[in-house]
Every structure is written in C-alpha cells, then in structure tokens.
Amino acid sequence: MAVDSYKFLPRSMRAMYESAAAIDEPPVWAPLTKPVEQCTIALMTSAGVFLKDSQQAFDEEREWREPTWGDPTYRVIPRSVQQEQIGCSHLHINHTDLLEDIDVVLPFRAFAALEAEGRIGHLAEDAYSFMGYQDRRLEDWRNVQGPELAAQMKERAVDVLLLAPA
Amino acid sequence: MPVLARVIEGLGIPTVTVTMMPDLAQKYRLSRVVGVEFPFGHSFGTPHNDELMLTVSRAAIQALVEAGEPGYRLDVAAAWPVPLEVAYKTWHPPRPSPIVGAMLKRAQQQQ
Numbered sequence: 001m002a003v004d005s006y007k008f009l010p011r012s013m014r015a016m017y018e019s020a021a022a023i024d025e026p027p028v029w030a031p032l033t034k035p036v037e038q039c040t041i042a043l044m045t046s047a048g049v050f051l052k053d054s055q056q057a058f059d060e061e062r063e064w065r066e067p068t069w070g071d072p073t074y075r076v077i078p079r080s081v082q083q084e085q086i087g088c089s090h091l092h093i094n095h096t097d098l099l100e101d102i103d104v105v106l107p108f109r110a111f112a113a114l115e116a117e118g119r120i121g122h123l124a125e126d127a128y129s130f131m132g133y134q135d136r137r138l139e140d141w142r143n144v145q146g147p148e149l150a151a152q153m154k155e156r157a158v159d160v161l162l163l164a165p166a
Numbered sequence: 167m168p169v170l171a172r173v174i175e176g177l178g179i180p181t182v183t184v185t186m187m188p189d190l191a192q193k194y195r196l197s198r199v200v201g202v203e204f205p206f207g208h209s210f211g212t213p214h215n216d217e218l219m220l221t222v223s224r225a226a227i228q229a230l231v232e233a234g235e236p237g238y239r240l241d242v243a244a245a246w247p248v249p250l251e252v253a254y255k256t257w258h259p260p261r262p263s264p265i266v267g268a269m270l271k272r273a274q275q276q277q
Contacts, residue, residue: 001243003201005189008254020193027195027236028175036230046167047207067264091263093207094256101213109216110223119227130167133263138169146173153179161174162226164184164209165167 032160039159042124046132047098047105047166048090050075057089058131064091070133072140074149077127079108092133093166105166124158132166168194182226184209188239198233200225201241205248205257212247 006014032039048058058071086102088095098104111123128149134141153161168183168191175181175197185191186209188201202209202222211218225242232238246253262270 001203001241003186003188003203003241005187005201007203007250008186008205008257017187017190020190022193023195025172025195027197028172029197029236030175030178030180032180032230036227039230044167044170045209064264067268090207091259091261094259095207096256097208097213103216103219104208104210104213107210107219107223110210110219113220114223114227119224130170132167133265141169142173146170147177149170150174150177150179153174158179160230161171161179161181162184163167163171163181165187166207166209 034159036120036160037118038121040122040124040157041111041120041160041162042153042158043106043108043111043127044130044161044163045105045127045166046130046164047088047093048131049077049086049088049098049102049105049129051077051081051085052087053085057087060089060091063133069135071131072134072145073130074145075129077102077106077129079112079123079125079127081108090131090133090166105164121159124153124156126156168196171196180230182229182233184222184226188241192237192239195236197236197238198229199239200229201239202244203242204246205253207257215247218244218247 055075103109106127114120115123171181171183182198183191183196184200186204188199191199210222229240
C-alpha cells in the first residue's frame, strides 16, 4: 500500500504540496550505534500538548495577532503522564481525540509494550511536545530548540528520536 | 518538524519520522520515513485503538532496523477506520486557524 500523502489535505492545497521542490541540502544520516533491542527511544509530537497544571499553553494569543507566527517553544511530557493532565493549544487541528487519548500522538502504551517484550531497550522517561505551525524560516528550531534538545537527549542517553508531526 | 529531525540527526541522534505526508518528508531528505494514511492530529490511530498504535510503532522500529542509508521509506498498510467523508472534515479545528481566517478574509475582499 502506497500512502497518499495528500488524502486528508484540503483539496485546494494538494497541488501546492505536490509541486513543492525538494530542499537543496544533502540528506542527513546518523547510524544506529547499537541494536535496537538495546536502544533508548524518545518520542516527539508537534500536536501542541502540554501539562495543564504545571506548564504554560503554547502562545495562541500572539498567533491570532500575527497569523504567520507560531510558538517555537517545547514542553516535556513524562511517560507517566495521566490523561487528565493533558491540555492542547494548537489552532490547526481538532483536539478532541488526543484529549481523549494522548497515545494518538504520543504512543506511550505501544512503546511500553515494545519495551516489555524486549523489542526495544527502553522508552525514554521524557517525551517532547511542540506546536507544529511555525514561521516558515524556522530559525528558532534550527538554532535554539533543535540543538538544545539534541544536547539534552545525549545527556540522558537517548539513542533514537521518533518524531510524529501532527 | 522535518527541520527538527534534520538538526537533531545532524547532531548525531538517529531519527525516524512517522508522518501523514511521507512525500513531503522525502522532499526534506529525512533519514527514515514511515508513512501513515491517517488524518492530521492522529499519527498513531484512533483513541484507545492499541492494536493500530502498536502496528504503527512496530513499523517505526522496522524502519530503524532496515534503513541502511538516508531516504528510507516504509508505508504502513493500515486503512483509517473512519469513513473518508467523515475523517476528511473532523480533523479540522472548530474555528479556522488565524492564517486560514486571514486568507479567507482576503479572498472575500477580492470578490
């Protein structure tokens, strides 16, 4: 089965995405340095989830004032999170399903099962949440959050990052 | 998010990206791409559908094991368990986003 990348896009936007050129940069590649059965894997989503009682929501007010701007910051979501702790601030998707079950964007139960059966080494203690609508230049992610998180994950012995754009 | 994948992989951490838009991920020349034909906001499935979530998660692990060079892509053979005419509409936010609202307003002014 070949996935249709544009199946759920508004039909008026399909041609724009289909005709987009590939970036003019070389591919990136970091090889796995150990068997996946020994790897610690961290999860990341761009669904804009946060912890309602202890973290700030992503900045929707500024986005309403400046529609081409998106909050570039991130939130750390522990794997032990309870569903009732989850909030969501993302103006481009419907929140209903992820507020019912956060695993639709951060599959903690599935990775805990893979950990339990020995398919992976460990699911990292912390997952990472961004809000995916960003200023097209993406300078903050390139220069601030990306390098910061890479350093943080290395410090925490994370071997692999799984990203799931929302 | 492809930019984060590229930056973090470039700093030495292998990445795998599970995405509804694998064509676009390939245009960003990501290392390992797993495609799912799911509506936005639902990378791993419908609420409490642990079987589907595990299927997608296993595909991500398969990608990590199999990929030997950048440009690897694996599409998950799982159909979205909600009729297309429903799912096509329900992933959208209840109110148009600021940028969509601004575009609609501009289009109306031009009419």
